[in-house]
Amino acid sequence: xxxxxxxxxxxxxxxxxxxxxxxxxxxxxxxxxxxxxxxxxxxxxxxxxxxxxxxxxxxxxxxxxxxxxxxxxxxxxxxxxxxxxxxxxxxxxxxxxxxxxxxxxxxxxxxxxxxxxxxxxxxxxxxxxxxxxxxxxxxxxxxxxxxxxxxxxxxxxxxxxxxxxxxxxxxxxxxxxxxxxxxxxxxxxxxxxxxxxxxxxxxxxxxxxxxxxxxxxxxxxxxxxxxxxxxxxxxxxxxxxxxxxxxxxxxxxxxxxxxxxxx
Amino acid sequence: xxxxxxxxxxxxxxxxxxxxxxxxxxxxxxxxxxxxxxxxxxxxxxxxxxxxxxxxxxxxxxxxxxxxxxxxxxxxxxxxxxxxxxxxxxxxxxxxxxxxxxxxxxxxxxxxxxxxxxxxxxxxxxxxxxxxxxxxxxxxxxxxxxxxxxxxxxxxxxxxxxxxxxxxxxxxxxxxxxxxxxxxxxxxxxxxxxxxxxxxxxxxxxxxxxxxxxxxxxxxxxxxxxxxxxxxxxxxxxxxxxxxxxxxxxxxxxxxxx
Amino acid sequence: xxxxxxxxxxxxxxxxxxxxxxxxxxxxxxxxxxxxxxxxxxxxxxxxxxxxxxxxxxxxxxxxxxxxxxxxxxxxxxxxxxxxxxxxxxxxxxxxxxxxxxxxxxxxxxxxxxxxxxxxxxxxxxxxxxxxxxxxxxxxxxxxxxxxxxxxxxxxxxxxxxxxxxxxxxxxxxxxxxxxxxxxxxxxxxxxxxxxxxxxxxxxxxxxxxxxxxxxxx
Ligand SMILES: Nc1ncnc2c1ncn2[C@@H]1O[C@H](COP(=O)(O)OP(=O)(O)OP(=O)(O)O)[C@@H](O)[C@H]1O
Ligand SMILES: [Mg+2]
Numbered sequence: 001x002x003x004x005x006x007x008x009x010x011x012x013x014x015x016x017x018x019x020x021x022x023x024x025x026x027x028x029x030x031x032x033x034x035x036x037x038x039x040x041x042x043x044x045x046x047x048x049x050x051x052x053x054x055x056x057x058x059x060x061x062x063x064x065x066x067x068x069x070x071x072x073x074x075x076x077x078x079x080x081x082x083x084x085x086x087x088x089x090x091x092x093x094x095x096x097x098x099x100x101x102x103x104x105x106x107x108x109x110x111x112x113x114x115x116x117x118x119x120x121x122x123x124x125x126x127x128x129x130x131x132x133x134x135x136x137x138x139x140x141x142x143x144x145x146x147x148x149x150x151x152x153x154x155x156x157x158x159x160x161x162x163x164x165x166x167x168x169x170x171x172x173x174x175x176x177x178x179x180x181x182x183x184x185x186x187x188x189x190x191x192x193x194x195x196x197x198x199x200x201x202x203x204x205x206x207x208x209x210x211x212x213x214x215x216x217x218x219x220x221x222x223x224x225x226x227x228x229x230x231x232x233x234x235x236x237x238x239x240x241x242x243x244x245x246x247x248x249x250x251x252x253x254x255x256x257x258x259x260x261x262x263x
Numbered sequence: 264x265x266x267x268x269x270x271x272x273x274x275x276x277x278x279x280x281x282x283x284x285x286x287x288x289x290x291x292x293x294x295x296x297x298x299x300x301x302x303x304x305x306x307x308x309x310x311x312x313x314x315x316x317x318x319x320x321x322x323x324x325x326x327x328x329x330x331x332x333x334x335x336x337x338x339x340x341x342x343x344x345x346x347x348x349x350x351x352x353x354x355x356x357x358x359x360x361x362x363x364x365x366x367x368x369x370x371x372x373x374x375x376x377x378x379x380x381x382x383x384x385x386x387x388x389x390x391x392x393x394x395x396x397x398x399x400x401x402x403x404x405x406x407x408x409x410x411x412x413x414x415x416x417x418x419x420x421x422x423x424x425x426x427x428x429x430x431x432x433x434x435x436x437x438x439x440x441x442x443x444x445x446x447x448x449x450x451x452x453x454x455x456x457x458x459x460x461x462x463x464x465x466x467x468x469x470x471x472x473x474x475x476x477x478x479x480x481x482x483x484x485x486x487x488x489x490x491x492x493x494x495x496x497x498x499x500x501x502x503x504x505x506x507x508x509x510x511x512x513x514x515x516x517x518x519x520x521x
Numbered sequence: 522x523x524x525x526x527x528x529x530x531x532x533x534x535x536x537x538x539x540x541x542x543x544x545x546x547x548x549x550x551x552x553x554x555x556x557x558x559x560x561x562x563x564x565x566x567x568x569x570x571x572x573x574x575x576x577x578x579x580x581x582x583x584x585x586x587x588x589x590x591x592x593x594x595x596x597x598x599x600x601x602x603x604x605x606x607x608x609x610x611x612x613x614x615x616x617x618x619x620x621x622x623x624x625x626x627x628x629x630x631x632x633x634x635x636x637x638x639x640x641x642x643x644x645x646x647x648x649x650x651x652x653x654x655x656x657x658x659x660x661x662x663x664x665x666x667x668x669x670x671x672x673x674x675x676x677x678x679x680x681x682x683x684x685x686x687x688x689x690x691x692x693x694x695x696x697x698x699x700x701x702x703x704x705x706x707x708x709x710x711x712x713x714x715x716x717x718x719x720x721x722x723x724x725x726x727x728x729x730x731x732x733x734x735x736x737x738x739x
Pocket of ligand 1: 293296298316317318322325
């Protein structure tokens with residue numbers, strides 16, 4: 001009987017200790033005492049996350065993570081995650097942070113805490129080098145290609161003056177094809193799509209002006225104030241010292257987009 | 264203190280020195296249906312009993328209770344002086360009681376020889392060689408030694424039933440139960456099985472046989488039992504039973520089958 | 522960014538298929554042992570055992586394998602048990618396969634005529650000898666086709682383990698497609714590799730069936 005009571009007391013005690021350690025957990029301290037940070041990232045979302053020829057995680061997110069770890073003075077462990085499981089990985093503590101192209105949205109902000117933006121998918125108007133266009137009004141009388149019913153379609157339609165002609169194609173690929181073949185001088189598309197353009201026709205097309213952007217943040221478990229503050233400090237640093245610019249140049253072929261600069 | 268089971272068993276063993284099976288006030292229900300009503304039956308060692316009666320009267324149920332294929336709700340059953348007491352001595356009882364079914368129930372994935380060797384090896388822990396010698400001896404006795412290496416499906420019905428008898432005998436039982444052993448056979452095969460059973464009777468085996476073969480009953484049985492609606496209506500030596508039945512229901516039954 | 526699909530990528534697919542095989546073997550072995558236990562308890566005399574198995578089968582057949590994997594990995598982690606993904610996969614795949622195989626085999630056991638069990642009982646064979654020598658060999662024969670059918674399905678279902686981080690064949694295909702932009706080529710190859718893994722299973726099944734048929738139907 002007594003043995004049973006003792007066993008019960010131990011179980012309850014351990015349970016409380018566990019609960020306490022969960023509530024009061026400080027992931028930053030855990031990371032530092034462990035000497036390793038576990039970073040979840042996508043590997044099927046190039047150029048942000050991918051597997052390189054050596055079958056190692058690589059890309060924009062990997063490079064950011066590779067700066068983050070030494071900044072915290074710890075080793076880096078990259079954990080490949082997928083779109084559907086990345087938030088469970090974070091919340092269940094299998095990873096410490098997500099540098100996983102997670103767009104900052106109000107819904108997601110309910111389950112995770114976001115850092116300042118460290119990356120963005122921007123939608124912009126791109127076109128032939130010789131087109132002198134810097135703002136929406138300059139589109140007057142011009143023809144511009146977009147993928148029908150896409151974010152870029154909505155954005156271009158909203159700002160284009162009435163005299164502009166918007167050619168809508170079934171996909172980004174089709175719009176891109178029209179641009180390449182010279183049917184249209186301008187295109188509204190994402191920076192990722194612009195990468196393909198540069199690959200196919202290096203130096204012939206450039207960015208005219210940005211339309212909108214979806215910024216991405218590093219995510220931590222809700223309530224990890226210390227870790228989040230430390231990460232924001234890191235992001236400020238790499239924005240200021242040009243390292244984030246380099247990463248943008250390397251993977252997206254252009255400097256850090258404007259949305260990341262303004263605070 | 265209540266007397267221990269051991270004491271009861273010893274006493275009954277002494278009293279029943281030459282009793283093979285005894286049933287005392289046995290009741291059996293299937294849910295709410297009473298299949299056996301107050302069955303009292305004593306079978307002496309070496310006695311041959313034939314049980315007959317209309318379909319559904321409880322003949323199968325009665326003999327299946329003796330080796331615990333059915334569990335009884337009331338009364339007591341002794342086999343070779345040992346009382347059946349639920350799961351505890353179920354194995355012990357089954358060693359002593361062989362059973363032959365209407366549908367043969369040979370194991371189709373084993374040869375005739377393997378069918379006969381399985382139980383002696385697994386239950387009696389006989390060596391393979393011992394089991395095989397025993398099996399061949401009994402296959403000889405039922406006159407099919409040459410079929411030993413065949414599979415049951417390759418044999419005729421009569422041959423299969425004789426294998427089933429041999430298989431049961433290999434366990435060296437004290438009592439043999441037969442549940443309509445010839446009912447599933449073509450008429451030309453009935454005789455070979457009955458002859459085998461007659462041989463067995465002549466060797467002094469205690470037998471309880473459910474059958475409609477009245478000639479067999481007349482020539483082999485020491486006693487014929489008539490059952491109806493779960494009760495033993497009449498039990499008498501064959502002469503008396505067939506020539507001078509006491510009970511109205513027996514007369515009606517005999518009138519129907521002859 | 523766009524990478525050519527070359528020998529390197531093909532090798533990556535083949536290496537990833539090793540995970541598919543490891544996971545399938547875990548599921549087959551775990552499910553085989555678990556399924557036999559489930560099938561035996563499900564056909565046991567004890568009502569408690571039967572009911573417990575019915576509940577087990579209902580739960581694991583009635584919920585998606587994806588959720589079982591998810592809960593085994595993330596669910597346990599939330600309660601402070603940091604499980605290795607391989608252990609989580611082992612638990613979930615075994616439970617899932619046990620439920621299905623248990624139910625398949627229960628049907629096969631019950632398809633063996635009751636007279637077989639009665640004859641074995643009448644000969645004094647106890648439960649395990651009865652099962653081992655009389656009932657299961659007969660059940661096994663009819664069990665081969667549905668069992669292999671399930672195993673083939675299970676092998677393909679191991680792709681669901683990507684939810685807990687395994688990069689097996691399907692997942693590797695997705696990752697390679699994302700950099701090579703050659704979905705038809707990559708998934709065509711993935712399908713071919715799956716086929717190459719499932720085909721031998723069906724061959725073994727046919728061979729076993731024929732062997733057993735020879736033993737009983739002469
Ligand atoms: N497992 C069972 N569950 C419910 N009722 C049963 C069961 N087995 C037998 N009975 C019933 O018990 C009664 C006796 O059955 P039993 O098989 O002993 O009859 P029988 O005299 O052998 O008949 P038959 O000549 O047709 O073989 C029948 O009414 C039968 O319907
Ligand atoms: Mg009957």
